[in-house]
Amino acid sequence: MRIEITDDVIPAAEIAEEIKAGADGAVCVFDGIVRDNTRGRKTLYLDYEAYREMALEKMRALAEESLEKFGVRDVALVHRLGRLYVGETSVLIVVASAHRGAAFDACRWLIDTLKKTVPIWKKEQFVDGAIWADGEPFPSDIGLPKSSEAKAQSADGEPSPDAIGLVGGRGEDSGRPADDAHISESRYGAPGFARDEKLEAGE
Amino acid sequence: MRVRVLYFGVLRERLGGDQDFLELTDGATVTGVLNVYRERVPEFAWDSIAVAVNQEYARAEVVLRDGDEVALLPPVSGGVEG
Numbered sequence: 001m002r003i004e005i006t007d008d009v010i011p012a013a014e015i016a017e018e019i020k021a022g023a024d025g026a027v028c029v030f031d032g033i034v035r036d037n038t039r040g041r042k043t044l045y046l047d048y049e050a051y052r053e054m055a056l057e058k059m060r061a062l063a064e065e066s067l068e069k070f071g072v073r074d075v076a077l078v079h080r081l082g083r084l085y086v087g088e089t090s091v092l093i094v095v096a097s098a099h100r101g102a103a104f105d106a107c108r109w110l111i112d113t114l115k116k117t118v119p120i121w122k123k124e125q126f127v128d129g130a131i132w133a134d135g136e137p138f139p140s141d142i143g144l145p146k147s148s149e150a151k152a153q154s155a156d157g158e159p160s161p162d163a164i165g166l167v168g169g170r171g172e173d174s175g176r177p178a179d180d181a182h183i184s185e186s187r188y189g190a191p192g193f194a195r196d197e198k199l200e201a202g203e
Numbered sequence: 204m205r206v207r208v209l210y211f212g213v214l215r216e217r218l219g220g221d222q223d224f225l226e227l228t229d230g231a232t233v234t235g236v237l238n239v240y241r242e243r244v245p246e247f248a249w250d251s252i253a254v255a256v257n258q259e260y261a262r263a264e265v266v267l268r269d270g271d272e273v274a275l276l277p278p279v280s281g282g283v284e285g
Contacts (some may be wrong), residue, residue, distance in 0.1 A: 048281070049272055051211055054258040057279075091282045108225035111282055119255070119274070120281030121212035132213040135278030138253045142260045144237075180254060 001047075002076040003060045005052055010089045015076050023073060024096045028103035030111050032091040034084050038182045044125045045059060055079070056189060058118045064108060070106035070186040072097035077110065079120060090122075204229060205271035208236060211279045214252070217244050227267060234263045236273050251278050 004014060016029045033039050034046050063075045076094040083092050097103040116136050123132050137143065208223045215221050218240070227235060233254050241249055254261050255274040267273065 035284065038284060049215075050278065051209065054274070056253055057258060064246060088275075089245065101231070115282045116279065118209065118281050119276050119279055121277065122280050123212070132216075132277070133280035133284070135280035137251065137278060142253050144233075144250070144254060144263050159272070 001060070001063050001074060002078065003056065003063055004078045005050060005056050005059070006078060006080050007082050008080070010078050010080050010092050010100060012089050012092050015078065015092060016094050019074055019094050019096045021096065023074065023098060025098050026096070026100040027104040028097070028100070028107040029094045030091075030093040030107050031089055032090050032093075032111065034086050034090060036086045038124060038126075042127045043086065045083050045085045046090065047101075047123045047125065048079075048082050049121055049123075050079070050081055055119050062118070066095070066106045066110055069101045069107070070095075071096070072106045073101050075106070075110070077114070079114075079118075083118070089187055111123070153201055204231075204267070206231075206236065206267050206269070206271045206273050208240075208273045209276065210240075210275040212280075214244075214247070214275055214277050217247060225273075231263045231267050232263065233261055233267065233273065236267070237263070237275075240275065252276055253278075 002019070012029070012031050014025060022029055035043065037043050039118045059077050059079065062075050066072060066075055072095050074096045075146070076092065080088075080090050091111070091114070093107055093114075095103045095106045095110070097106070116139055121132060123130055204227055206225050206227060208225055210218055211221075221264065225236060225239060233256065236253070237249065241247075242243060249282070253276045256265055256267065256273070257272050261273075
């Protein structure tokens with residue numbers, strides 16, 4: 001298995017070539033590339049970031065699971081971070097298998113599951129603003145209960161303000177000036193930016 | 204006890220940094236950490252996030268220990284759009 005998170009260009013053709021072995025009858029490649037627009041709004045570039053150690057571990061676990069679940073022989077799963085421009089590969093999935101059915105199914109399952117569970121985020125920079133892509137809601141076994149349920153819990157005796165306060169230093173970004181005006185358009189804070197105008201998620 | 208809290212994506216921008224250290228009472232839970240940040244950014248869609256403790260997804264009732272790494276994760280959006 002080749003599982004990587006990289007800041008460099010993903011050598012897609014090389015990865016698809018090197019995975020092949022004699023027992024394979026099929027290699028299925030999903031090459032996820034940056035599109036030039038989202039719902040007609042012109043995209044300049046995407047900035048990807050990750051909770052790197054956890055993302056890599058989750059990608060490894062997904063790859064392992066796909067071998068078992070679909071009976072494929074080998075998988076490569078590579079995600080790039082940083083600034084990516086139109087046409088560049090952000091994620092590459094390659095599945096090698098004796099038969100095509102399993103290769104297609106595993107490839108599809110890997111991209112769909114990665115998008116819901118691997119802690120990677122992207123911000124889209126358009127010609128006229130920027131927005132963090134919404135992402136899909138977390139699966140129920142990952143997400144937290146809604147606040148209404150959480151409140152019910154505390155009524156039942158969940159110890160309440162157990163945090164005393166902030167101490168120690170901030171991260172290295174501390175003290176930097178506020179981001180430029182584009183960023184204020186993020187849907188979480190922008191006045192007048194309707195919640196239902198969210199980016200489409202899913203393949 | 205003290206835990207390290209990391210946050211990413213839109214939350215990193217809203218909180219103006221990428222990590223904090225929180226001093227908590229013994230027995231504090233993930234919910235306790237969330238309450239601190241709910242107060243700091245009340246208008247954020249907190250219901251949408253997931254939390255990881257030591258790089259594993261964790262439930263709100265999970266009890267924290269000294270030195271834990273708690274990550275606040277907005278809905279993920281890796282890969283490419285449809």
